[in-house]
Each structure stands twice: as C-alpha cells, then as structure tokens.
Amino acid sequence: MLPGWALGPAVAVRAGIVVGVTVPLAPYPREATASTIEFPRPTPSVALIPLGVLLYASELRSVLLLLVVYASFRQVLVQVLHGVQDVDPVADETARSYGITSAARLRNVVLPSAGPQIFAALRQALSVAVLQLVERHVLGRNHGLRASARRSQYTS
DSSP: OOOHHHHHHHHHHHHHHHHHHHHHHSHHHHHHHHHHHHTTTTSOGGGHHHHHHHHSTTOHHHHHHHHHHHHHHHHHHHHHHHHHHTSOHHHHHHHHHTTOOHHHHIIIIIHHHHHHHHHHHHHHHHHHHHHHHHHHHHHTSSOSHHHHHHHHHHHO
C-alpha cells in the first residue's frame, strides 16, 4: 500500500498516461475532448483548495486526495498528449507499412518516442502534488472565518 502522499500522484500518473495515450491515437476522441482538456488549463489548481475545504470540510483527507489527483492528472494528461502527438510520422508510417499491429506499434514506436514527455509529466505531477499538499496543509489550519467565528463566540 502506498503512503498517503504518494497515492494521489500514482493514481493521476496511471490515469493520465492511459488517457493521454489512447485519446490522440483515434481522431474522434481527440476532437471531442480537446475543449474539455484545454478549458480548465488556465485555472490554477490551488484555486480549488478553498472550494474543496468549504464543500467537504469534514472529509479533509478525501478533499486532499481529490485535489492532488486532479492537479497532477491535468499535468500528466497534457504532457502525454503532446508527447504522443509528436511521434515521428515517418517511424509510425514505416511500422504501419510493415504490418505491425497497433499494440506492437504502441509498444515499440509510440511509447519510446513519447518517453521523454512521459517522464517530464511524472516530474511535474510530483511537484504539483507536493505543492498541493503544502498549500492544503497551510490553508487547512484553523485560521480563517470559521475559526474566528468560533473564537468570538466564546470570548463575548
């Protein structure tokens, strides 16, 4: 079993690689999901922490895991999508002309070509996860409107 800090990035990396590899290989899913993937990119994942705390304050661990997975997944997905789309077309067409199956082409052409992007995505996912953990820890303290309202209730 993974420790809590590693569970979020592990889930995000696995899901991001699977989705990031399968979406660009078929033309329709890439066109159908392009706006869904690109629309939330400008929003920093840190901006979702207060929303998560307000909505699910009683389940802080699940909010943390959800935010870490979301933030890391976005990074991995975008990097892997770009890595798979940047596969050398000559190598891909050569593999197709030799009659190599789709699974073998994925294993022998696409993944090795996208490897540097995938490892960059791993590095980014881990750094974003650590940032989310630290920021969630700082914002999760009892310093805020709820805590000040409780303190003023007992001091008056």
